[in-house]
Amino acid sequence: MQGVQDLPPIDEHRLPAEAAAVIARMRQRIEQQVGEIERRDQEIERRDREIAWRDMRLEKIQLELARLKRWKFGAKTEAMTAQQRALFAQTLIEDEAALQAQLAELQAKLAPTPHAPKATPRQPRRQALPEHLQRVEHHHEPADTTCANEGCGAPMQRVGEDVSEKLDIIPAQFFVHRHIYGKWACRCCSQRGQGRLRQEPAEPDVIDGGIPASGLVAHTLISRFADHLPYYRQEAINARAGVHTPRSTLAAWAGAGGAALQPLYEAHKRFVLSAAVLHADETPIPLLDPGAGKTKKAFIWAYARSQLDPQPGVIYDFCAGRGAQYPIAFLAGLDPPRAGLPWRGTLVCDRYSGYAPVLDASLHPGRTAAACAAHARRKFEELTPRNAGASPVALQALQRWARIYHVESHFAGMSAEDRREGRQRLSKPLWEELRVWLELERGRVSGGAIGEAINYSLNHWSALTLHLDDGAVPIDNNHIGQQIKPWKLGAKNWLFVGSELAGERAAIVMSLVQSAKLNSRPCKSPTTRINTGVSGRSRMVNSPGMLSTGG
Incomplete structure (x- = not known):
């Protein structure tokens, strides 16, 4: 039985006019349908491109929104979440065992260091108060030290004592330095009209002729730039001690103090x-x-x-x-x-x-x-928000970054040369593995935020790995x-x-x-002493508002 394809070709010129017209109309309709199909295909392609562009834009907006939420409400740290730690736990255990063996081999080449014997576990104890603090002793003794037993009454002997220490504070107090410059003259020469007055020159200070001593200027600067107290708060604090220091005055003191620190x-x-x-x-x-x-x-x-x-x-x-x-x-x-x-x-x-x-x-x-390296890692860390679905590629990247930082933590305290050797043996293979993986993933992803994160690391690879060849260079x-x-x-x-x-x-x-x-370093300055004259005698400041002068 012959098929349609086996039939001989039709000569349209020999067909009746009605049949030729039908064939022409059918061809025209087919051409219109083909054109319509092509237009629909083009429209579908255009819509697919628009959908892809919108999906990419939506992903970027979601990323920015998650990043803003994280900056505003999240913990200000790059520590991994509990889910991330659970994800990496098994891998880190495997890495730990392998790295410990390699580190043991590396440390065997180092000079042996004496190890103190391990102390036996003890119960937690309160930390002792610093030795440099001034001690004020209060003695407590019984009013009657005779034996209270019936028929005895003999005097009792002191056999020991119990000492307890309590930490106390005297609020910051103002005191006044009185500089007394003695005047000396020769009576004999004065009678002959040749008298000369001798007196010590004034001691230099941060603000010559001003009220504040250098200690008060330093306290004002520390309160402003270390404790971050504005001048109006310092003014209120000083006023509680009965000392009026307007904020304009404090600003002038700070200005003079800053100028004096310029050479330093x-x-x-x-x-x-x-x-x-x-x-x-x-x-x-x-x-x-x-x-x-x-x-x-x-x-x-x-x-x-x-x-x-x-x-x-x-x-x-x-x-x-x-x-x-x-x-x-x-x-x-x-x-x-x-x-x-x-x-x-x-x-x-x-x-x-x-x-x-x-x-x-x-x-x-x-x-x-x-x-x-922390900047490069952060590009992936930002793609694993706590309140949205995490990118699987970003999670794998964080796992590899965790391995690198885990190895780096073992080099703390080493010399630069030992650290370089350790990085070459242990860290460099991990970095090479990361590079190969990033190049492989770059060919798979279409772009977007994950593509930007991958390109950031690969484009700056030589600078990211510079620390492998120099033990003095930190990783981040x-x-x-x-x-x-x-x-x-x-x-x-x-x-x-x-x-x-x-x-x-x-x-x-x-x-x-x-x-x-x-x-x-811990402060070990002794109790404050105030110089009282040319003889160098001094007294301790033991109570608020009471300054003794050597007589």
Whole structure:
């Protein structure tokens, strides 16, 4: 039986006119249907593109909304949630066993260190009060020390004592330094008209001829820049002690104190810039703009010696903007003591474009850039919001970042060379595995936020892994972020900086205060003594408002 395809072709010219017209109408209808189908296909493709674009935009909006909610309501930490920890628990246990074996092999090559015998577990005890605190003894003895037994009455002997200590405080109290300058003259020479008066010159002070001593000026600066107390609060606190210090007066004292600290600030700057590894970051701070009747945005640039440096230090630079000219000028060593000696070394910073001219090898040879692993990790961490479905790719990325940081935690306290060797043996394979996985996932994802997170890490890979070849370079820039937090806390209290000069003064004081915190040691100063004269005799200040003078 023949099919339709086996029939001979039809010669339309031999067909009747009615049949040819029907065939023509059918062909025209088929062409119209084909055209309609093509138009519908194009419309479907257009709608598919619009849907994909809207889905991507919706994903971005949801991400931004989740990020804003996290910033506003979430915990201010990058610690993993309970669900994330549960997800990574088994993997970390496996990694722990493998890494412990490799670390044991690595540590076997190190010089042995003596280990103190492990103390037996004890019940928690209250921490002893610091030894440097002044002790005021109160003796409590029985009024009658004769034996109360019937028929005895013999005097009792003291066989010991029980001592209990209670912590107390005397609220900050004001006292007055009375400087008495004796005048001396020779009577014999005075009678002959050749008398000369001898007197000790006045002691230099922060504010010559002013009321406040250096201790009060320092207290005002610490209250302002360490405790973040505005001047009006300090005025109220001082008023409780009966001392009137208007806020304008306190501001004048702080201004004079900041100017007196300028040489120390310059010396501290030279100390910080002598490090081969620096952290850098910047943060906005409101600056009063009197002409506009509102505030404008200024910036605090922070530079700190590496968190792995045994001698820590941080310094701040108040600038009117965020342009690259500010770090270029700061690191160029333009002040006279460092003229012609620009800073060279490794700068740990984020990928803000303002750092590109600072690290340009053609303009500033000897400088290298190290990227922050925490910034790269945060790109994925933000895609795992607590109140929305997490991206599976982001969860896998966090798992790999957790392995890297878990290994890095074992290198704390090592020397730079030992840390480099450990990173080469243990961390480098994890970084290589992460790179291969990121490149594989980049080919699978279509873009969006997860694509941006992957591209951020891959585009800055050499800077992210620079620490593998240099044990003195930290893995991230979190250290400088911790040094910037006091500025954000201060801005919540004193709201804004009154002028550019005030911002520079704040940077001076904050640099010294924060560096002192980084190098903090327990205070062991003795009880305050007040010098009372040329003989050097002194008395202790034992009770509020009572100052004795040596007679």
